Amino acid sequence: MFDPELSYPYCRVGDHSGMTTNRKHVEHLTIYQFNTEKYPYLIEVEKYPCQIYVFKFYRRIHKKNKQRFNLMSNEGKCSRIVGTCFSIFLTIYEKNPLASFGFLGAHTIDEKKNIVEPKNETKRFVVYRQAVQNYFGIETFTHFSDNDTSIYLAVSNKNKDVFDIANKASGMINQLIDQ
Amino acid sequence: MQKMGKLITPFNQKRDVSMNVAAVRLATKSKGSLAKITADEIKNRRVAAYRYLLP
Numbered sequence: 640m641f642d643p644e645l646s647y648p649y650c651r652v653g654d655h656s657g658m659t660t661n662r663k664h665v666e667h668l669t670i671y672q673f674n675t676e677k678y679p680y681l682i683e684v685e686k687y688p689c690q691i692y693v694f695k696f697y698r699r700i701h702k703k704n705k706q707r708f709n710l711m712s713n714e715g716k717c718s719r720i721v722g723t724c725f726s727i728f729l730t731i732y733e734k735n736p737l738a739s740f741g742f743l744g745a746h747t748i749d750e751k752k753n754i755v756e757p758k759n760e761t762k763r764f765v766v767y768r769q770a771v772q773n774y775f776g777i778e779t780f781t782h783f784s785d786n787d788t789s790i791y792l793a794v795s796n797k798n799k800d801v802f803d804i805a806n807k808a809s810g811m812i813n814q815l816i817d818q
Numbered sequence: 819m820q821k822m823g824k825l826i827t828p829f830n831q832k833r834d835v836s837m838n839v840a841a842v843r844l845a846t847k848s849k850g851s852l853a854k855i856t857a858d859e860i861k862n863r864r865v866a867a868y869r870y871l872l873p
Contacts (some may be wrong), residue, residue: 769865774871
């Protein structure tokens with residue numbers, strides 16, 4: 640269902656160092672673009688310290704919208720889009736076996752329907768968590784999650800101390816939440 | 819398929835999701851701390867039909 644074989648063809652459209660992104664803790668930002676049958680999408684891959692790669696995607700038309708991660712496209716292509724993220728991560732992991740995979744399941748905001756989803760265990764988080772656990776096993780990764788903030792981190796077991804990486808990631812999350 | 823259908827159900831009736839944005843921000847201002855998910859938990863939750871991309 641989330642197979643990378645079914646992923647959309649993608650291309651890299653942006654490459655920024657941490658300095659130019661102006662995002663806290665981000666060492667590098669790479670932006671990829673792909674087109675579904677209906678819409679173009681962008682995937683932002685943020686590289687954090689400890690080789691943590693965080694994936695974010697949204698419709699290109701919402702690029703300048705502050706709530707771009709919270710909006711629903713209602714296109715019904717979630718599985719292939721997530722498969723595209725997996726495909727990108729696999730290429731990163733091939734080059735860098737210390738790479739860890741992270742995501743935040745953003746809460747849905749639908750102002751027209753006056754609906755705001757709570758931030759804990761969002762539906763995106765539940766779906767992405769299921770996808771990661773179906774495809775990334777426990778031999779290659781140690782899995783961590785924070786259900787209160789809907790953040791998931793799969794740390795590569797090739798790292799010497801996976802718990803140290805999880806602790807450092809927690810520290811970064813706290814700083815980012817406080818902002 | 820039924821299981822996946824449940825997962826992507828837009829809004830669970832048990833949760834009060836019709837709160838305004840400010841109320842949600844106040845309610846979820848918690849500290850992030852990542853907890854390890856045990857291998858058993860992953861095995862129990864994993865859908866057996868899927869193959870591992872990375873074991």
